[in-house]
Amino acid sequence: MLNVFDIVKLTKIDHKEVDSNQVVVTDGNGKPNAILTALLNDVVSNMRIFIDMGEVYAVDDLLRELSEHTPLPNDVLEEYEKVLREPIYGINFVPKRGQVEVVVGEG
Template sequence: MLNVFDIVKLTKIDHQEIDSNQVVVTDGNGKPNAVLTELLNDVVSNMRLFVNMAEIYSVDDLLLALSTHTPLPSDVLDEYEKVLREPIYDINFVPKRGQVEVVVGEG
């Protein structure tokens, strides 16, 4: 099963890595999960600033790169790991908003 990291790694919009405002975490009914969305947006922002994703192949690689290149404390990295390892059940592209909805719970 794919996880949130896989979607962040593989998804491109107009041939560019997704930006933090382009990904939304929802449940199986389409209801946005504000906490996970905010956490994932933070991960993506830091990832885009400090990490070359072409050199990253796993959650462990990303967390190591972030711990090396940022002053983020271990508790923040632990929260990043939780959202990145969250299994996904579906993905929905919303072209009008330029967003990707990552569904992390069954409907």
């Protein structure tokens, strides 16, 4: 099963990597999850600033790179890991808003 990291790694909008404001985490009914969305947006922001995603192929790689290249404490990296490993049940593209909704949990 794919996880949130896989979607962030693979998804492009207009041939560019997704920005933090372009990814929204929802449940199976389409209801946004504000906590997971905020956490994922933080992860994506730090990835875009500090990491070359062309060199990262797994959650463990990303966490190691963030640990080496940012001052983020271990508890923050642990929270990042939780959201990145979250299994996904679907993806919904919202072209009008330039967003990708990552569906975690079944409806």
